[in-house]
Amino acid sequence: xxxxxxxxxxxxxxxxxxxxxxxxxxxxxxxxxxxxxxxxxxxxxxxxxxxxxxxxxxxxxxxxxxxxxxxxxxxxxxxxxxxxxxxxxxxxxxxxxxxxxxxxxxxxxxxxxxxxxxxxxxxxxxxxxxxxxxxxxxxxxxxxxxxxxxxxxxxxxxxxxxxxxxxxxxxx
Amino acid sequence: xxxxxxxxxxxxxxxxxxxxxxxxxxxxxxxxxxxxxxxxxxxxxxxxxxxxxxxxxxxxxxxxxxxxxxxxxxxxxxxxxxxxxxxxxxxxxxxxxxxxxxxxxxxxxxxxxxxxxxxxxxxxxxxxxxxxxxxxxxxxxxxxxxxxxxxxxxxxxxxxxxxxxxxxxxxxxxxxxxxxxxxxxxxxxxxxxxxxxxxxxxxxxxxxxxxxxxxxxxxxxxxxxxxxxxxxxxxxxxxxxxxxxxxxxxxxxxxxxxxxxxxxxxxxxxxxxxxxxxxxxxxxxxxxxxxxxxxxxxxxxxxxxxxxxxxxxxxxxxxxxxxxxxxxxxxxxxxxxxxx
Numbered sequence: 001x002x003x004x005x006x007x008x009x010x011x012x013x014x015x016x017x018x019x020x021x022x023x024x025x026x027x028x029x030x031x032x033x034x035x036x037x038x039x040x041x042x043x044x045x046x047x048x049x050x051x052x053x054x055x056x057x058x059x060x061x062x063x064x065x066x067x068x069x070x071x072x073x074x075x076x077x078x079x080x081x082x083x084x085x086x087x088x089x090x091x092x093x094x095x096x097x098x099x100x101x102x103x104x105x106x107x108x109x110x111x112x113x114x115x116x117x118x119x120x121x122x123x124x125x126x127x128x129x130x131x132x133x134x135x136x137x138x139x140x141x142x143x144x145x146x147x148x149x150x151x152x153x154x155x156x157x158x159x160x161x162x163x164x165x166x167x168x169x170x171x172x
Numbered sequence: 173x174x175x176x177x178x179x180x181x182x183x184x185x186x187x188x189x190x191x192x193x194x195x196x197x198x199x200x201x202x203x204x205x206x207x208x209x210x211x212x213x214x215x216x217x218x219x220x221x222x223x224x225x226x227x228x229x230x231x232x233x234x235x236x237x238x239x240x241x242x243x244x245x246x247x248x249x250x251x252x253x254x255x256x257x258x259x260x261x262x263x264x265x266x267x268x269x270x271x272x273x274x275x276x277x278x279x280x281x282x283x284x285x286x287x288x289x290x291x292x293x294x295x296x297x298x299x300x301x302x303x304x305x306x307x308x309x310x311x312x313x314x315x316x317x318x319x320x321x322x323x324x325x326x327x328x329x330x331x332x333x334x335x336x337x338x339x340x341x342x343x344x345x346x347x348x349x350x351x352x353x354x355x356x357x358x359x360x361x362x363x364x365x366x367x368x369x370x371x372x373x374x375x376x377x378x379x380x381x382x383x384x385x386x387x388x389x390x391x392x393x394x395x396x397x398x399x400x401x402x403x404x405x406x407x408x409x410x411x412x413x414x415x416x417x418x419x420x421x422x423x424x425x426x427x428x429x430x431x432x433x434x435x436x437x438x439x440x441x442x443x444x445x446x447x448x449x450x451x452x453x454x455x456x457x458x459x460x461x462x463x464x465x466x467x468x469x470x471x472x473x474x475x476x477x478x479x480x481x482x483x484x485x486x487x488x489x490x491x492x493x494x495x496x497x498x499x500x501x502x503x504x505x506x507x508x509x510x511x512x
Contacts, residue, residue: 052271079270084200086262087270120270123307127273 007172011164018160025145025152027103032142034065035112036135038072043131046124053087053120054079071098071112091116111137189214191318193288198316199262202228205253208243218351218491220316224260227252231351233490264311267292279307289319289390289398319355319387321398325492326360332497332506333361333481334373341365341377341427343446343478343500346455347464348485353492354455355431357485359388359398361453362429366401377451379404380425382415388431413441420448429453439469446478460484461498477501 038060045056054076061073071094078090085093095112104112115134120127189195195203198220205228206220219231227238227249237245238252246252267284268275278284283293296311333344344361348354368376383389383406389396391408400406405423407415412430416438419425428445430438433454445452458464461482465471473479479500486495497506 046273050274052269052274054269056271082196084196084198084203084262084266086265090270120268121265121272123276124273 007168014164015161022156029145038064087120197266205243285386342480344481377426380419382430413437
């Protein structure tokens, strides 16, 4: 009986492990897609609304997918606090906090970090160029992420349970 | 508007400093230096000049002083804190609220109005487009001017510009060089004539204020943050010429007020107002009436004798000293050395 219980636990934990990895692969394209839309909104706020960056970030945070909203809302809050922080530093702080909980990979982090270093410090045309570049890069990462998800989600879902079963068979 | 609470100086002497909002746009190191300054110096700061690679300089009512890295007045230039390129970059970012893209028009005119009506003048390299300034880049010098609200600054002047016979004011222009308190005086005149002055002008007059640079009323999202009276309608951020015509048509003002006129279109719009039975209250740069008359556009206006009072301001006894009040028809002094 104890053996059976142990075997079930091994299969379950291994299965959950596999599902977690699969979950990361399936979450990343969704997050990248949401990020792309959010950056599109930010571009509109900057180019047509000519709103101050903190207002633009707040607006985006209110309207975008709630998965990526914390990135924009925290950056807006840091800028509003008027503690002498620059937009790049506010974005960086927000990005670090957001990245830890997100499904993004280091390549995505580089794109967003590079965008942050140019936020708010140049004229409208230049800001639009930087945002468009980031959107293009995110789009390209999203295509790759979707391919990876298509390949890996099923694989890891099955691998987790089957790996658990294999361990049970070997040990039984 | 930026919240001033974070400075955590509520209740101490800095919380009363007129330039508190300016502290919020200074990089942290410079902010610390300025807020460490002795109280009597801080109270008399009129401007903070930040130039890349040059000493940090404060313009006081009594003259200029340098500031050392410990936040004390420096005796020698060598002891003064020298502004770095990073300070300048930070300053520009904080002044613009990290939104340089939203300030293209302001950069074209060379200054940015800060919350509270303070003004940040900026210079750098001009980028031209068809011979006209499109924007500024490589920003390297900044002059932060503290805007002060002095309640009662215009009390001594009011009897000379109020026309008791018809219960209104004379067409008036305040004339002075920069830093003599023109805007402060204008704000207080507007406040008093709008609210009414018992025994002189009661009830008050409906004032239409065109605040092109947001310096007089210090509007935030269209709502005046400075006291400009109870019967004042403020058109914020609007070019003067257009604004005067808009107010004339839409708000039924008895007085139209604006700051720093000088362009041809301003004077054209002013003539329209003068002929529409509305009183005008304006300011212009110049140290004497003769100097003003030399300016091509304003000279024409002076010769037309449509303006009834010229108030000449100076700093001879501190900012806002009324040197002379001249009748615009006879060009004779109405009053000299009015008490503040």
